[in-house]
Amino acid sequence: MNSFNFLINKINQQIAYSLPYKGYVIDLGCGTTPYKSYILKVADKYIGVDWENSLHNQEHVDVFADLCNQLPFEENCADTVVSFQVMEHLTEPDFFLSECYRILKSNGRIFITVPFMWHVHEEPNDYFRYTRYGLEYLLKKNGFVDIEIKENTGFWQMWVLKFNYHTLRFARGPLKYFWLPIWWLGQTISPFLDKYDKHPQETASYTVLARRP
Numbered sequence: 001m002n003s004f005n006f007l008i009n010k011i012n013q014q015i016a017y018s019l020p021y022k023g024y025v026i027d028l029g030c031g032t033t034p035y036k037s038y039i040l041k042v043a044d045k046y047i048g049v050d051w052e053n054s055l056h057n058q059e060h061v062d063v064f065a066d067l068c069n070q071l072p073f074e075e076n077c078a079d080t081v082v083s084f085q086v087m088e089h090l091t092e093p094d095f096f097l098s099e100c101y102r103i104l105k106s107n108g109r110i111f112i113t114v115p116f117m118w119h120v121h122e123e124p125n126d127y128f129r130y131t132r133y134g135l136e137y138l139l140k141k142n143g144f145v146d147i148e149i150k151e152n153t154g155f156w157q158m159w160v161l162k163f164n165y166h167t168l169r170f171a172r173g174p175l176k177y178f179w180l181p182i183w184w185l186g187q188t189i190s191p192f193l194d195k196y197d198k199h200p201q202e203t204a205s206y207t208v209l210a211r212r213p
Contacts, residue, residue, distance in 0.1 A: 004164040007187035011152055015207050019111045023079025028067055029086030031056040055122055068092040073103045081110045089125050097142040104212040112208040117158050135208055144210035151203035154194030158204040160186035
């Protein structure tokens with residue numbers, strides 16, 4: 001817990017471990033496949049897909065593909081499609097969602113997480129931030145139904161995380177020991193503050209669940 005961002009790692013894990021995966025799962029933008037072992041506890045098959053020029057370690061990638069072009073999968077092949085913190089890096093998110101729809105079976109589900117109030121990262125390949133209304137529009141446009149969009153934090157967790165990432169640049173050498181208790185305190189208290197003072201339009205990120213009819 002001695003880090004500036006243990007809170008976001010905890011949030012992302014809780015999200016990933018709570019989703020109802022089933023059947024044949026395709027993870028688009030899988031990176032280092034951090035959730036593969038968990039997904040395989042509840043699903044039958046897992047395929048990790050990523051861009052060959054990704055900045056992440058690629059030793060666990062099963063299929064290399066450009067997520068802004070046609071995916072190398074047949075129509076109606078997947079029961080579940082997941083994409084964690086990827087859509088902000090795609091130049092063609094609309095086409096990406098159309099491809100997700102194409103490869104899903106009828107009644108297959110898509111699970112997406114995307115940042116909202118978050119710093120630019122993995123630049124220059126960082127293009128978009130999405131509101132819940134933009135996400136709903138894109139999903140409906142591409143035929144998805146039963147759309148659920150959830151804020152993953154409120155204002156306080158969002159603010160603390162932005163503060164921590166900002167102050168990391170001042171935490172060099174011995175100065176790190178000055179910042180560690182401040183980072184820990186904010187990340188420990190902010191979930192409780194959000195519980196009682198959660199602004200519906202302030203969040204670090206969103207989780208999206210939707211279904212192909």
